[in-house]
Every structure is written in structure tokens, then in C-alpha cells.
Amino acid sequence: MTVRVQSGPFDSGRELAALGGAETKAGAMACFVGKVRSVSANPIASMTVEHYPGMTEAAISQHVDEAKRRWPLLDCLVIHRFGKLMPGENIVMVAVLAEHRSEAFRAAEFLMDYLKSRAPFWKKEMTPAGSRWVEAVRQDEEALQRWDSEPASSDQNQSFSDFHPSG
Amino acid sequence: MTVRVQSGPFDSGRELAALGGAETKAGAMACFVGKVRSVSANPIASMTVEHYPGMTEAAISQHVDEAKRRWPLLDCLVIHRFGKLMPGENIVMVAVLAEHRSEAFRAAEFLMDYLKSRAPFWKKEMTPAGSRWVEAVRQDEEALQRWDSEPASSDQNQSFSDFHPSG
Amino acid sequence: MVEVLYFAWVRERIGIPREQVETEAGTVGEFIEELKGRGGRYEMALSDLSSVRFAVDQQLAESATEIRDAREIAVFPPMTGG
């Protein structure tokens, strides 16, 4: 399990390839990469990500532990950048290695929903019209809350692992 | 949009890195890689994937089109291998580039659910005890059917795209 | 004449990957009954229709799918891709 909070860029392809290379129990790898968006309706010159040094990595690691309690994960990677980022650059990457695909997909979404609304990062956009702090959106909060109602159990997944040859 | 059905291996990291490189509208990339599993309870010497040449790529492409109708995807990649594969090798990869994360995750899961149960592939496992065709499992069929009840609309996602700076 | 393709254990049980068949059947279901009527390996391979799937001209099909103008019919087990 790896958590990295860094200012420098990362190579999502290389990170994905490195995850669980020799692991033959894994049938499934789900991954998410978030990038700095710049669209014509909202052009962005750059984005600056502030974070809470000291708290950030520990807080993310706690949440990775929670994901491991919920699903039988074989490996897990979280990278989140801070500092100044340009449009098209990677901000965040989550990758999860598991026996089956539903576990991998759900754990990756769970971790992303957490990072969006509970990890101590704040984004500021620099635009032609000036700079502004990105506001939290209701949808991200709702996305996070759907996990509350979900029992933290992997029994369901286990019950069909014997029949599942891959993914 | 790329669909490839091939016997040779692929480098998931390289494929991920190549997807939508210069695209600055994209805030989200979701990806799934399926691998040949071999666990102690069910050790596998190798797996052979049979497919329906002629139909396979066209059938997958039709389903990619359906995903594009359901979600506003910026790019999409599907690779599925056939022939003889060893434990730990990649079988399948789906990667989706979108403005927002929920679209990317859902489209990737939708495509995987389709590939599991509707794309014309059949897996045979070679084990110490002999060879056997992998049987379809009820859970995969159920996973596919949940998309039937889901309206093929991207209005929901569109409605908050203006507020969503990334992912 | 229609080209008939078999895949996976349907292919193994019938013993050949493809063949040309002369048929008057109107639907996939009627066509499969014709094949079963040959007995032997065909009857064995197609005995449990709930575990067999079809494609007509490379589109997934049902028992009720018309095959009047079909050029290619494929018979195979439930798919297990991904």
C-alpha cells in the first residue's frame, strides 16, 4: 500500500505498470487519474493545490485502511500532487489491485470520493479573469455519503470468488 | 475510440499514458485491467481464450457506441486478448477519458460488464487436474442487467459540469 | 445454404468448428431442433438449450430470431470474456 503526496509530476502509466507486477492472485486492477481541466467555458491558466503538510498523508493512509477493511485488496496506490499545475497535468491517481473487478472498482471510487471531500487539499484556479478558490460541490458530498449506508463487509464478494476465474 | 482484439500482450501503462495525451477538456480517466488469476485453491497453468473472429471487434465497437450514447466520453480504449495466456498476464483493458469522474467510472464498469457476459469470448483453464471451460456466473449477468434500469442519459452529469473544476 | 459456426465446448462436443448446412428452418430455435434431430454428437451438444447462445450474421440472437436470409449462424456457450 503506497500513499504519496508530492509536488512533482508522476507517470500514470509507469505507476500502473508497477502495481502488483508479480501478483498472480490479482484478477482485477482499477485505476483513476484526475487531471487539470481547462474548457472554453472556463479556461484555466493554471491551478494551485494547497494542502496540510503533516496531516495529508496520514489522513489518506487512514482512509486506505478503511478501504482495506471494506474490500479484500491486494495492493493500493494513491498519489496526490500539490503546488502549481498546468491544464492537462495529472493531479491525482488511485489504483487498486484485487481478486475481482467489483471490489477493485468500488474501492477506487470510494478512495476518490474521499479524496474529493475529506482529504485536506484546496484548489485555486488562475484564470484570465483572476484567481478563485474552487468551491466544494454538493454532488461530491453526496457521492461520499452513499458509502455510509453500505455495510463494511466483503462477505458478498468472497461468496463467489471460487467461481470467478478472473476480474 | 479504439478497439483491439489481439493475441499478443499489451503494456497497460503505455496504453494508459497514450490515452488523450493532449486533451485538456478531460478531468477524469478511469481504467480497468483484467488479469489471469491463479490462486492456491484453484491453480492454473495457463488459460486459453477463444473468440469469434469477425464478430468480436464489431460487437465491442457497438457497445462502445452505446457507452458514448449514455455518457459524454472524450475517448475510450478497449483491448481484449485471445489465445494462450499465463497467470499474471493481462487479458483485458478498458480505459475511458471523460470530463468528470462519475462518467468515467460508470462507463468503464459498463464496458467491463458487457465484455464479461456479451462479447464473444470463451475461456478455458488448463490446470494440473485437466482443462475446463470457465462457466458464466450469475453475478456477472446481474452486474450487466443493472444497466437496463438506468436511463441512457447524460443530463445528470451535464447539470453539474460547470461547477466541476476537475475529475 | 448457411454457414454454421461452433465455439468453445459446443465446438468440442460437435467435433467440428464450422459446416455448411441446408435448412428450411424459419427461426434459430427451429434450426437448433433440426441440428438436434441429427442425433449423436449434435443431440449431446445441444441437449440443454438454456446453456447455449446464438448469433445470426454476427449479431446476438434469440430462439425466436428469424433466419430466412441469414448467411451465418453461430452456436456457443454463454460468453466468459473480460
Place this chain on the structure above:
Amino acid sequence: MVEVLYFAWVRERIGIPREQVETEAGTVGEFIEELKGRGGRYEMALSDLSSVRFAVDQQLAESATEIRDAREIAVFPPMTGG
């Protein structure tokens, strides 16, 4: 003495990233009221408590969270990571 950290627009509005504060407050909520009581930039930055979040000793906290033994309190807007 407790170390107080401000982030994002809370930091910009208050004008400093951190400071040492002497407090008798028992909870986060009481502590924030103390800060607001200073008036000026503090009152402006903390006027809408629904848009402010807290951490006590680097754990997310609520208004009711006890701060008797806290070494570090952080005040910031809702997080926007990912």
C-alpha cells in the same frame, strides 16, 4: 498555548498561515467564537461557520470536539481535493 493553522481562503482572509493562541475554550466551537471575538479579519473570515471546517491534532473535527489537550487546531474551507 495551541498552534492554530489556517488554509486556503481562511488563510488569505486572516492574513497569516499560523499563530500561537492562548485559549480557555473547551470545544472547537467555543474556540472559533473566541477568534471571531477579535473582530476585523477574524470576524470576516469566520462569519459563515457553515463554510468552515476544522481539524484538531490533524484529525477532522466538529464544533463540539473537545480541545482541552489539543496541540494543533486547523481552520479551513471545505476540502476540494481529487
